Amino acid sequence: MSFIKKYRFILAIVVPILILIIFRAYGSDNFKPDAGKWAAPSLTGTNLVSAENFSSLHGKKLIIILDNSRYSNFADGISCIIPPDSILLKTNIKLMKKNDGPILLVSSESSSAAKIWMILSQMGVRYLYILGEPEVLKYEFRPDTIARP
Numbered sequence: 001m002s003f004i005k006k007y008r009f010i011l012a013i014v015v016p017i018l019i020l021i022i023f024r025a026y027g028s029d030n031f032k033p034d035a036g037k038w039a040a041p042s043l044t045g046t047n048l049v050s051a052e053n054f055s056s057l058h059g060k061k062l063i064i065i066l067d068n069s070r071y072s073n074f075a076d077g078i079s080c081i082i083p084p085d086s087i088l089l090k091t092n093i094k095l096m097k098k099n100d101g102p103i104l105l106v107s108s109e110s111s112s113a114a115k116i117w118m119i120l121s122q123m124g125v126r127y128l129y130i131l132g133e134p135e136v137l138k139y140e141f142r143p144d145t146i147a148r149p
Contacts, residue, residue, distance in 0.1 A: 038118075038121045038122045039118065039121070039122075041121075042117070042118065047117060047121075047128065047129055047130055048129070048131075048132045049104070049129040049132075050131070050132075051131060054102065054129065054131070055076055057101070057102045058101065059100055059101020059102055059127070060077075060078070060099060060100050060101040061076055061077030061078065061101050061103075061104065062077060062078050062079075062095070062096065062099045062101065062103045062104070063077050063078065063079035063080070063103075063104045063106060064079075064080060064081075064082050064103060064104065064105050064106065065079060065080070065081045065082070065106045065107075066083070066087075066105060066106060066107040066112060066113060066116065067083070067084070067107055067108055067109070067112075068108070080095075084107075084112055084115075084116055087116055087119075087120070088119070093123070093125075096120065096125045096128075097124070099127075101127065102127040102128075103125065103127060103128045104129050104131055105128065105129065105130050105131065106131045107130075107131075113130045113131070114130060117129075117130050
């Protein structure tokens with residue numbers, strides 16, 4: 001008991017900090033570490049797939065339609081309409097993580113599909129693709145010849 005009386009000020013600081021560390025470590029933080037690793041496919045363009053290439057992928061396919069896009073009918077796979085604002089509901093996350101095959105995000109706006117792809121990939125959803133084609137840059141860098149050093 002004399003130990004507690006002797007170090008009560010230090011314990012009053014250390015114990016709450018330890019409790020906060022435990023809450024932080026085992027809290028509801030859904031994002032996995034190393035976001036750079038999860039974002040790498042977006043830099044290389046491997047997260048983009050066309051409708052023909054997606055049908056050639058193996059496994060149980062899940063097509064998530066984010067809005068009323070022109071791609072509403074797919075021959076193979078389970079398709080479901082999930083609005084972007086409800087993509088992070090537990091039932092939707094469980095549906096995506098339970099799927100064994102590739103998941104395709106379909107949207108008429110590629111920016112909203114890219115945002116949702118980034119969030120879901122950081123949360124650990126695997127085999128996630130966006131319907132689209134990789135962008136090909138059609139310009140060549142030409143330095144300014146008028147200004148000289």
